[in-house]
Amino acid sequence: MIKNQMRMTHQRDIILRELRKSTAHPTADELYERIKKELPRISLATVYRNLEILSTAGLIKKLEISGRRKRFDGELRRHHHVYCLLCHRVDNIDLGQEENFQFLPAEAGGYRITGCRIEFFGICPDCKKKTQGDKKDGL
Numbered sequence: 001m002i003k004n005q006m007r008m009t010h011q012r013d014i015i016l017r018e019l020r021k022s023t024a025h026p027t028a029d030e031l032y033e034r035i036k037k038e039l040p041r042i043s044l045a046t047v048y049r050n051l052e053i054l055s056t057a058g059l060i061k062k063l064e065i066s067g068r069r070k071r072f073d074g075e076l077r078r079h080h081h082v083y084c085l086l087c088h089r090v091d092n093i094d095l096g097q098e099e100n101f102q103f104l105p106a107e108a109g110g111y112r113i114t115g116c117r118i119e120f121f122g123i124c125p126d127c128k129k130k131t132q133g134d135k136k137d138g139l
Helices: 010-021 028-035 044-056 125-136
Strands: 061-063 071-073 080-084 090-093 119-122
Touching (some): 010 044, 028 044, 044 061
Antiparallel strands (some): 061 071
């Protein structure tokens, strides 16, 4: 048993292992496509349910990007994400410093601040090259 008495089933172990192998921050559908090769009888609903359980247990992070499908991250160290506006790729971005909440008002509206999420948006290197190539070609 681990956090909050969650049982680590064979399915959860495979989902967790597959997610931790990926740096692409996959959606549940993308993970399902990879996992069903090893567990052909697993359903998409089971993958969704287990991702929620693993997220609630604190073993993975759920990325709820404004206006986009949920993605999942097996990397638990503190980091943020950058999203490509063209191809929707998600990459890790490390701010290179420890987060410090001292800039907040002392009371912060009565909340005890425990974390924050900063979303960066832009054009990824691959799309940037492609759009620069299109400009050269007159497109």
